[in-house]
Amino acid sequence: MNILELQNLTKTFGGLTAVGNVDFEVPKGKISGLIGPNGAGKTTIFNLITGVYKVSEGKIMFKDRDITGKEPHFIAGQGITRTFQNIRLFKKLTVYENVLIACHSNGSYNILESVLRLPRCRKQERELKQKADNLLEIMGLQDRKDLIANNLPYGLQRRLEIARALALNPELLLLDEPAAGMNPDETAQLMSLISEMRPKFDLSVLIIDHHMDLVMGICEKIMVLNFGCKLAEGTPQDIQNNPKVVEAYLGVEG
Numbered sequence: 001m002n003i004l005e006l007q008n009l010t011k012t013f014g015g016l017t018a019v020g021n022v023d024f025e026v027p028k029g030k031i032s033g034l035i036g037p038n039g040a041g042k043t044t045i046f047n048l049i050t051g052v053y054k055v056s057e058g059k060i061m062f063k064d065r066d067i068t069g070k071e072p073h074f075i076a077g078q079g080i081t082r083t084f085q086n087i088r089l090f091k092k093l094t095v096y097e098n099v100l101i102a103c104h105s106n107g108s109y110n111i112l113e114s115v116l117r118l119p120r121c122r123k124q125e126r127e128l129k130q131k132a133d134n135l136l137e138i139m140g141l142q143d144r145k146d147l148i149a150n151n152l153p154y155g156l157q158r159r160l161e162i163a164r165a166l167a168l169n170p171e172l173l174l175l176d177e178p179a180a181g182m183n184p185d186e187t188a189q190l191m192s193l194i195s196e197m198r199p200k201f202d203l204s205v206l207i208i209d210h211h212m213d214l215v216m217g218i219c220e221k222i223m224v225l226n227f228g229c230k231l232a233e234g235t236p237q238d239i240q241n242n243p244k245v246v247e248a249y250l251g252v253e254g
């Protein structure tokens with residue numbers, strides 16, 4: 001069963017076709033990968049899925065519902081959250097505050113209940129704090145919860161971004177270059193973390209990354225883009241043995 005389907009997806013910017021007629025299914029409960037050379041259209045696809053860019057042509061189906069053209073907040077509310085290529089955190093707030101703020105987006109009490117500190121509000125706040133603590137524990141950030149986010153090592157800032165995305169209770173998590181800037185040890189730790197959190201949160205995951213060891217190591221299905229078009233899709237083995245992919249991407253140093 002598929003959680004997400006891209007049907008004939010196209011995005012043009014003026015005369016440039018950033019994404020052209022792409023069909024791709026993301027299976028439910030699996031980790032999938034989206035790879036391709038720089039400028040191939042990968043981040044544009046994330047921006048289309050999350051409603052940041054408007055689709056030029058084609059359809060995006062999430063859990064069999066058409067979400068094409070919907071606003072980002074609606075799509076996030078349906079269960080798709082993401083991280084960004086350039087980390088986006090509240091850099092001057094603590095690690096804990098960063099996660100707690102994200103958890104609060106699920107709170108359902110109103111301003112009056114909050115100002116009057118009514119019991120329903122106090123109960124929810126306790127639950128949200130508990131949730132933030134759990135997320136920090138799972139992401140291995142509990143012992144740094146009082147640090148200012150900007151002072152975290154880069155690899156841990158990436159983990160914090162994932163914790164914030166998980167706080168929104170996604171069913172589909174989109175990770176845009178989660179291992180960018182990480183050394184091989186940090187990348188290996190991130191791979192185990194993603195593999196462990198997938199069943200823990202009952203997630204489907206779609207990852208963009210240039211680290212082939214990460215993508216080939218944890219993805220069950222991979223799509224390769226080149227110049228905005230789908231070049232190949234299949235298992236890591238299919239992709240590694242595909243001469244077109246080797247020529248377009250894997251054979252390129254860097």
Ligand SMILES: Nc1ncnc2c1ncn2[C@@H]1O[C@H](COP(=O)(O)OP(=O)(O)OP(=O)(O)O)[C@@H](O)[C@H]1O
Nearest residue numbers: 013016018036037038039040041042043044045085
């Ligand atoms: N807002 C925009 N306006 C104009 N062109 C854009 C815009 N966003 C992306 N593009 C163009 O679309 C193409 C695809 O870009 P995109 O960022 O999706 O590639 P990518 O595969 O994610 O690359 P990278 O691996 O370098 O992040 C590029 O030619 C890019 O310059």
